[in-house]
Amino acid sequence: MKTSFKNFALAGTILLVPMKSERAVISDFQPKKITKAETLLSTLKQSDEALAKWSNYTADKIKEAEAKFALNFPRVPKPTRDLDVSKTRYFGSPEYLNFFLADGVMKGKGEQFCKAQEKHGINAAFLVSIANHESWYGKSDYARNRNNIAGMRNADGYIRFDSVDECIDKMAENLKKNYINRGLTTISQINKKYAASTEWGDAIIKHMTPLYNNANCMIYNFK
Secondary structure (H helix, E strand, O other), X not given: OOOOHHHHHHHHHHHHOOOOOHHHHHHHHOOOOOOOXXXXXXXXXXXXXHHHHHHHHHHHHHHHHHHHHOOOOXXXXXXXXXXEOOOEEEOOOHHHHHHOOOOHHXXXXXXXHHHXXXXXXXXXXXXXXXXXXXXXXXXXXXXXXXXXXXXXXXXXXXXXXXXXXXXXXXXXXXXXXXXXXXXXXXXXXHHHXXXXXXXXXXXXXXXXXXXXXXXXXXEEEOO
Protein backbone atom coordinates (compact mmCIF):
# COMPACT_ATOMS: atom_id res chain seq x y z
CA MET A 1 0.00 0.00 0.00
CA LYS A 2 1.59 3.26 -1.13
CA THR A 3 1.61 6.00 1.47
CA SER A 4 2.30 9.63 0.71
CA PHE A 5 4.00 11.91 3.23
CA LYS A 6 0.68 13.63 3.83
CA ASN A 7 -1.11 10.36 4.58
CA PHE A 8 1.77 9.22 6.82
CA ALA A 9 1.63 12.46 8.75
CA LEU A 10 -2.14 12.21 8.96
CA ALA A 11 -1.92 8.64 10.25
CA GLY A 12 0.49 9.79 12.94
CA THR A 13 -1.88 12.57 13.91
CA ILE A 14 -4.79 10.16 14.22
CA LEU A 15 -2.66 7.80 16.31
CA LEU A 16 -1.33 10.49 18.59
CA VAL A 17 -4.76 11.98 19.31
CA PRO A 18 -6.88 8.87 19.91
CA MET A 19 -9.70 10.71 21.66
CA LYS A 20 -10.52 12.81 18.57
CA SER A 21 -12.63 11.62 15.71
CA GLU A 22 -10.90 11.06 12.37
CA ARG A 23 -12.92 13.93 10.87
CA ALA A 24 -11.78 16.29 13.62
CA VAL A 25 -8.14 15.29 13.21
CA ILE A 26 -8.30 15.83 9.46
CA SER A 27 -9.90 19.24 10.03
CA ASP A 28 -7.06 20.17 12.40
CA PHE A 29 -4.36 18.90 10.07
CA GLN A 30 -5.37 20.23 6.65
CA PRO A 31 -5.29 24.01 7.30
CA LYS A 32 -1.66 23.87 8.51
CA LYS A 33 0.41 24.64 5.45
CA ILE A 34 4.14 24.65 6.10
CA THR A 35 5.70 27.64 4.33
CA LYS A 36 8.74 28.51 6.46
CA ALA A 37 11.51 26.62 8.22
CA GLU A 38 10.36 28.07 11.56
CA THR A 39 6.89 26.61 11.03
CA LEU A 40 8.37 23.21 10.16
CA LEU A 41 10.52 23.18 13.29
CA SER A 42 7.55 24.18 15.42
CA THR A 43 5.45 21.41 13.90
CA LEU A 44 8.18 18.81 14.51
CA LYS A 45 8.52 19.97 18.11
CA GLN A 46 4.78 19.61 18.65
CA SER A 47 4.91 16.14 17.12
CA ASP A 48 7.73 15.12 19.46
CA GLU A 49 5.77 16.36 22.45
CA ALA A 50 2.64 14.51 21.30
CA LEU A 51 4.66 11.34 20.71
CA ALA A 52 6.05 11.51 24.24
CA LYS A 53 2.55 11.93 25.68
CA TRP A 54 1.26 8.99 23.63
CA SER A 55 4.19 6.80 24.73
CA ASN A 56 3.41 7.56 28.37
CA TYR A 57 -0.29 6.88 27.75
CA THR A 58 0.34 3.46 26.21
CA ALA A 59 2.86 2.58 28.94
CA ASP A 60 0.23 3.34 31.58
CA LYS A 61 -2.35 1.22 29.75
CA ILE A 62 0.07 -1.70 29.57
CA LYS A 63 0.73 -1.48 33.32
CA GLU A 64 -3.01 -1.45 33.99
CA ALA A 65 -3.51 -4.55 31.83
CA GLU A 66 -0.57 -6.35 33.45
CA ALA A 67 -1.96 -5.65 36.91
CA LYS A 68 -5.52 -6.61 35.95
CA PHE A 69 -4.73 -9.88 34.19
CA ALA A 70 -1.44 -10.77 35.94
CA LEU A 71 0.21 -11.17 32.55
CA ASN A 72 3.46 -10.10 30.94
CA PHE A 73 3.46 -8.36 27.57
CA PRO A 74 6.82 -8.78 25.83
CA ARG A 75 6.59 -7.08 22.48
CA VAL A 76 6.53 -9.28 19.39
CA PRO A 77 8.97 -7.60 16.95
CA LYS A 78 7.41 -8.73 13.68
CA PRO A 79 4.81 -11.16 12.34
CA THR A 80 5.96 -14.56 11.11
CA ARG A 81 4.27 -17.76 9.92
CA ASP A 82 4.79 -19.15 13.43
CA LEU A 83 2.91 -16.29 15.12
CA ASP A 84 0.23 -17.68 17.45
CA VAL A 85 -2.76 -15.41 16.80
CA SER A 86 -4.62 -16.76 19.83
CA LYS A 87 -1.86 -15.71 22.25
CA THR A 88 -1.09 -12.28 20.84
CA ARG A 89 -3.11 -9.10 20.99
CA TYR A 90 -3.25 -5.81 19.11
CA PHE A 91 -2.80 -3.14 21.79
CA GLY A 92 -3.08 0.00 19.68
CA SER A 93 -6.07 2.24 19.12
CA PRO A 94 -9.04 1.53 16.83
CA GLU A 95 -8.24 4.84 15.13
CA TYR A 96 -4.88 3.49 14.01
CA LEU A 97 -6.54 0.39 12.56
CA ASN A 98 -8.86 2.71 10.65
CA PHE A 99 -5.87 4.03 8.72
CA PHE A 100 -5.61 0.55 7.16
CA LEU A 101 -9.37 0.45 6.58
CA ALA A 102 -9.57 3.77 4.77
CA ASP A 103 -11.54 2.64 1.72
CA GLY A 104 -14.36 0.27 0.86
CA VAL A 105 -17.04 -1.18 3.11
CA MET A 106 -14.71 -1.57 6.11
CA LYS A 107 -13.98 2.14 6.43
CA GLY A 108 -14.03 3.14 10.11
CA LYS A 109 -14.51 -0.43 11.39
CA GLY A 110 -11.43 -0.49 13.63
CA GLU A 111 -13.60 -0.58 16.74
CA GLN A 112 -15.46 -3.66 15.48
CA PHE A 113 -12.19 -5.53 14.90
CA CYS A 114 -11.05 -4.65 18.43
CA LYS A 115 -14.35 -5.91 19.84
CA ALA A 116 -13.97 -9.17 17.91
CA GLN A 117 -10.51 -9.56 19.42
CA GLU A 118 -11.84 -9.17 22.94
CA LYS A 119 -14.86 -11.42 22.35
CA HIS A 120 -13.12 -14.30 20.58
CA GLY A 121 -9.50 -13.92 21.67
CA ILE A 122 -7.90 -13.51 18.25
CA ASN A 123 -5.34 -10.87 17.30
CA ALA A 124 -7.20 -7.93 15.74
CA ALA A 125 -4.27 -7.14 13.42
CA PHE A 126 -4.59 -10.67 12.03
CA LEU A 127 -8.34 -10.24 11.52
CA VAL A 128 -7.82 -6.92 9.71
CA SER A 129 -5.17 -8.48 7.49
CA ILE A 130 -7.42 -11.38 6.49
CA ALA A 131 -10.25 -8.97 5.70
CA ASN A 132 -8.04 -6.68 3.62
CA HIS A 133 -6.59 -9.62 1.73
CA GLU A 134 -9.85 -11.47 1.09
CA SER A 135 -11.93 -8.42 0.16
CA TRP A 136 -9.26 -6.34 -1.59
CA TYR A 137 -9.52 -3.68 1.09
CA GLY A 138 -13.30 -3.84 1.21
CA LYS A 139 -13.76 -3.25 -2.52
CA SER A 140 -14.51 -6.74 -3.88
CA ASP A 141 -17.93 -7.63 -5.29
CA TYR A 142 -18.65 -9.97 -2.38
CA ALA A 143 -17.68 -7.27 0.11
CA ARG A 144 -19.87 -4.61 -1.52
CA ASN A 145 -22.84 -6.81 -2.39
CA ARG A 146 -22.84 -9.40 0.42
CA ASN A 147 -20.93 -7.66 3.23
CA ASN A 148 -18.57 -10.64 3.04
CA ILE A 149 -15.11 -9.26 3.76
CA ALA A 150 -13.60 -12.58 4.87
CA GLY A 151 -14.09 -14.82 1.84
CA MET A 152 -16.33 -17.09 3.91
CA ARG A 153 -18.28 -19.76 2.06
CA ASN A 154 -20.76 -22.55 2.74
CA ALA A 155 -22.32 -25.26 0.54
CA ASP A 156 -24.21 -22.59 -1.42
CA GLY A 157 -21.14 -20.44 -2.11
CA TYR A 158 -20.10 -17.10 -0.63
CA ILE A 159 -22.16 -16.25 2.45
CA ARG A 160 -24.32 -13.12 2.54
CA PHE A 161 -24.23 -11.13 5.78
CA ASP A 162 -26.65 -8.47 6.96
CA SER A 163 -23.79 -6.12 7.77
CA VAL A 164 -20.01 -5.85 7.75
CA ASP A 165 -20.08 -5.86 11.55
CA GLU A 166 -21.81 -9.24 11.49
CA CYS A 167 -19.19 -10.63 9.10
CA ILE A 168 -16.33 -9.41 11.30
CA ASP A 169 -17.84 -11.18 14.30
CA LYS A 170 -18.61 -14.38 12.36
CA MET A 171 -15.10 -14.47 10.89
CA ALA A 172 -13.55 -14.32 14.36
CA GLU A 173 -16.09 -16.83 15.70
CA ASN A 174 -15.30 -19.24 12.86
CA LEU A 175 -11.56 -18.96 13.46
CA LYS A 176 -12.05 -19.58 17.18
CA LYS A 177 -14.38 -22.57 16.79
CA ASN A 178 -12.93 -24.33 13.76
CA TYR A 179 -9.27 -23.42 14.00
CA ILE A 180 -8.04 -22.21 17.40
CA ASN A 181 -10.07 -24.73 19.41
CA ARG A 182 -8.74 -27.50 17.17
CA GLY A 183 -5.12 -26.61 17.70
CA LEU A 184 -4.61 -24.53 14.55
CA THR A 185 -3.26 -21.39 16.16
CA THR A 186 -0.39 -20.12 14.00
CA ILE A 187 -0.65 -18.36 10.66
CA SER A 188 1.02 -21.33 8.97
CA GLN A 189 -1.42 -23.83 10.50
CA ILE A 190 -4.44 -21.70 9.67
CA ASN A 191 -3.19 -21.27 6.10
CA LYS A 192 -3.43 -25.02 5.43
CA LYS A 193 -7.16 -25.05 6.15
CA TYR A 194 -8.30 -21.51 5.32
CA ALA A 195 -6.89 -21.27 1.80
CA ALA A 196 -5.75 -23.61 -0.96
CA SER A 197 -2.77 -21.40 -1.80
CA THR A 198 0.34 -22.05 0.27
CA GLU A 199 1.22 -18.37 -0.22
CA TRP A 200 -1.87 -17.14 1.64
CA GLY A 201 0.01 -16.95 4.94
CA ASP A 202 2.80 -14.88 3.40
CA ALA A 203 0.20 -12.49 1.98
CA ILE A 204 -1.40 -12.09 5.40
CA ILE A 205 2.00 -11.35 6.93
CA LYS A 206 2.60 -8.62 4.33
CA HIS A 207 -0.69 -7.01 5.35
CA MET A 208 0.23 -7.25 9.05
CA THR A 209 3.78 -5.92 8.73
CA PRO A 210 2.86 -2.19 8.46
CA LEU A 211 0.99 -2.51 11.76
CA TYR A 212 4.05 -3.97 13.46
CA ASN A 213 6.46 -1.48 11.90
CA ASN A 214 4.89 1.49 13.67
CA ALA A 215 6.58 2.04 17.01
CA ASN A 216 3.32 2.98 18.72
CA CYS A 217 1.22 0.11 17.40
CA MET A 218 1.83 -2.56 19.99
CA ILE A 219 1.26 -6.27 19.50
CA TYR A 220 1.92 -8.21 22.68
CA ASN A 221 2.37 -11.88 23.43
CA PHE A 222 0.23 -13.30 26.23
CA LYS A 223 2.27 -15.73 28.35
